[in-house]
Amino acid sequence: MRILNYMNLYSHPVQLSFLKDRTDEFVEVYHAHQGMELLYVHEGNSQVIVNQQIVKLAPGCLFFFRPFQLHRIQLKLGPGSRYIRSLFVFEPSKLDEYLAPFASLRSFFHRLWKEPLEQAQVFEGLPQEAFLSLFDSYRERIANTQPELQLEEEMLFLISLLHQLKPFEAPQQRKDPLQLRSSSIAERVMGWVEQHYMDEFDLRQLADDIHLTPNHVSAAFRQKAGTSITEYLTARRIRQACWLLKMSDLSIQEVGQAIGLTNSSYFCNLFKKHVGLSPNRYRHSVG
Known part of the structure; x- marks a missing residue:
């Protein structure tokens, strides 16, 4: 079993995979990426093992993984179910440069990227139609753009994704330890x-x-x-x-x-x- 899968971002700092059906080719493996990873689930149920926690994923969830953060995804599919996801891996320092004019959005990104984690790394119950529309729009634009403009279009997509995600950020409040669920x-x-x-x-x-x-x-x-x-x-x-x-x-x-x-x-x-x-x-x- 291959444990680590470091996606090479040195030649190009962004790797985008839109609406990929992974049902028949999925391999459960511990892995980590050199860059930051955003995983959005369109269809299928799964669970993520990360940061000494086990977190359930369902359609409309987006999970973020930090650079070199070890994790493992396991499918929990019923008969006839499919696992379709979008996966975006990128060098966070490069995106940070493009976010410089947007102070509030940049602060939000920094919280995802490197501030102490106070809750699970997942956004749940996102409006699927709105996110699908965003993905479809930029998938077509990026596919048809000239090579010299590709990085700019990809960064615009990531900025738009963060902008759409930001309103769903949970309040940044540390829970009382007595209220935390007991660990499995x-x-x-x-x-x-x-x-x-x-x-x-x-x-x-x-x-x-x-x-x-x-x-x-x-x-x-x-x-x-x-x-x-x-x-x-x-x-x-x-x-x-x-x-x-x-x-x-x-x-x-x-x-x-x-x-x-x-x-x-x-x-x-x-x-x-x-x-x-x-x-x-x-x-x-x-x-």
């Missing part, structure tokens, strides 16, 4: 992994820390998240390794140790299996 077992496991992915994994220690038996916690996590604890842990470790390889001067061995894998050969083999490149080749790759 899966979310408690993901929180534990976030604190301990740099250590040698011990299922019994995890189970003890969240007051469950090892068998119970493993079964409950797989049932809710659709994957094993080991797969989720591996995804989190590899995502951190990618960041360290690009952003630090640590040696390959030190990167492995920093994510809880002290055997350098095992780390290199695991990294290549899931990323498609050796750690050294990934470090020196352009994308």
Whole structure:
């Protein structure tokens, strides 16, 4: 299973995919993108695993993922149902330049992009006809524009999308901790992994820390998240390794140790299996 899918935005800072039917070719995989990602659901139900939370998606929902934010989407389709989505991935710093004249809209974008998260990263119950009209209009315009004007049209679309999305932003108020819903077992496991992915994994220690038996916690996590604890842990470790390889001067061995894998050969083999490149080749790759 390929864990990470870094979409290359160096050659062109925007990748737009309108109304794509992904029913028959969808693959559930932990992945992250170099840029920011906006996912809008037209048809079908799914759930997202991100930021140690499991969030349901339905038609009319838009989910935003931050750069290099590890996530996994799982389909929940009934017989005869389809999964149709629009996906927009872009370099946020480039869009930020185009938003400079629009102070309020730029502030809204910054809240999505990099301010502390106080709620789930999803907009629910959006007016589907209005968003579909926007998508159809710009899909046609972008398809027919001259290459030298393509980026400008794409940025105008993203600005228009943010402008249409902004009124649906929830009040920026931190909820009283006593009013927060209790975390599911899966979310408690993901929180534990976030604190301990740099250590040698011990299922019994995890189970003890969240007051469950090892068998119970493993079964409950797989049932809710659709994957094993080991797969989720591996995804989190590899995502951190990618960041360290690009952003630090640590040696390959030190990167492995920093994510809880002290055997350098095992780390290199695991990294290549899931990323498609050796750690050294990934470090020196352009994308």
